Amino acid sequence: MGVTPLIWIITIAITIAFFVFEFFAHVRKPHEPSIAESARWSAFYIGLALLFGVGIGVFSGWTFGGEYFAGYLTEKALSIDNLFVFLIIMTGFAVPKIYQQKVLMIGIVIALIMRGAFIAVGAALIENFSWIFYIFGALLLFLAYRQAFAHGESDPANGRFMKFVRRVLPVSEEYNDDKLTVRKNGKRFVTPMLLVIIAIGFIDLVFAVDSIPAIYGLTNEAYIVFTANAFALMGLRQLYFLIGGLLERLVYLAQGLAVILAFIGVKLVFHALHVNELPFINGGEPLLWVPEIPIWFSLLFIAATVAVATFLSLRKTRNDDKKKERETFEGEKVIHAPED
Structure with missing residues (x-):
């Protein structure tokens, strides 16, 4: 793709500038954003991401453009799943709504830093070891299984890691505005706000393990991997408040993501074979008969999977709501039925 160090520096600088702007314009003063505000900024960041993808297609070729869009869509879907876990964490810690923006902002920045580190490591591994695609593929297939069958079984706010943190750190039971520590009776305590940030940081690490191998299954270009991740994370804070109620209705999101991860895992294994x-596989020779899945098919498959998972989720929750309404109505009829 031919990305120069100068382009990397400019891209990273602009990314940092966006997050600095986000903090000073929206997060520094605690408040609960309105639906209109969240919708405007979500649309802005999504539009910016799409425009950037078009730019890659125009200036670097539509093969790279397709890789970017497939990567962006995958990372956006994974980020929405990330939001669902953030929601569980903030519910578990009872974070006041006016402070949730700050928690989300810190969580998103931590996620970008961790993913940046994983991107650098992944790029170095791919550059030097072609067999790493086998590892990434196997990892994604395992993560797909876990995503499909073990999603939502644990409470991140009260998991073993957080229990360990509580044993190590003196914890205050009450929030003190958005402060991370508070002094009581001459002793320094950490507030629940710091625990929330630690929990989200830990979850970000877990999600980075899912995210980076997945997108490296769609492109080998570290620049595309980074920008797709950055744009997927931009606007995530606003999206949280915009679709907060919808998150709980996406009941098949985990299964949809499992299908995507499994697909990319298979794609990686195919590429590794290719x-x-x-030496112990085909005498160390490439298996050229193994098909390479084209990026246009990957993009269509990922988009279709997200669309189907969303449609089925909303249909199921709508049907469940109707069923509950019927049961409630029938129950009320029984209660108020006249006695003979």
């Missing part, structure tokens, strides 16, 4: 150098 460029095979392992």
Whole structure:
């Protein structure tokens, strides 16, 4: 793709500038954003991401453009799943709504930093070891299984990691505005706000393990991996407040993501076989008969999977709501039925 160090520096600087702007314009003063505000900024960031993808397509070719859009869509879907876990954490810690913006902002910045580190490591591994695609593929297939069958079974706010943190740190039971520590009777305590940030940081690390191998299954270009992740994370804070109620209705999101991760895992294994150098597989020779899944098919498959998962989720929750209404109505009829 031919990305120069100067382009990297400019891209990272602009990314940092956006997050600094976000903090001073929206987060520094605690408040609960309105639906209109969240919708405007969500549309702005999504539009910016799409415009950037068009720019890649025009200036670097539509193969790279397709890789970017497939990566962006995958990372956006994974980020929405990330939001669902953020919602569980903030509910578990009873974070006041006016402070949730700050928590989300910190969580998103931590996520970008962690993903940036994973991107650098992933790029180095891919550059030097073609067999790493086998590892990434197997990891994604395992994560797909876990996503499909073990999603939502744990409470991040009260998991083993957070119990360990509570044992190590003296914790105040009450929030003190948005402060991270508070002094009581001459002793320094951490507030629940700091615990929330620690929990979200830990979850960000877990999600980075899902995210980076997934997008490297769609492109080998570290620049596309970084920008797709950055744009997927931009506007995530506003999206949280915009679709907060909808998150709980996406009941098949985990299964949809599992299908996407499994698909990319298979794609990675196919690619690994196609460029095979392992001596115990086909004598160290590539298996050229193994198909390479084209990026246009990957993009269509991912988009269709997200659309189907969303449609089925909303249909199920709508049907469940209607069923509850009927049961409530029938129950009221029984209660108020006249006695003979």
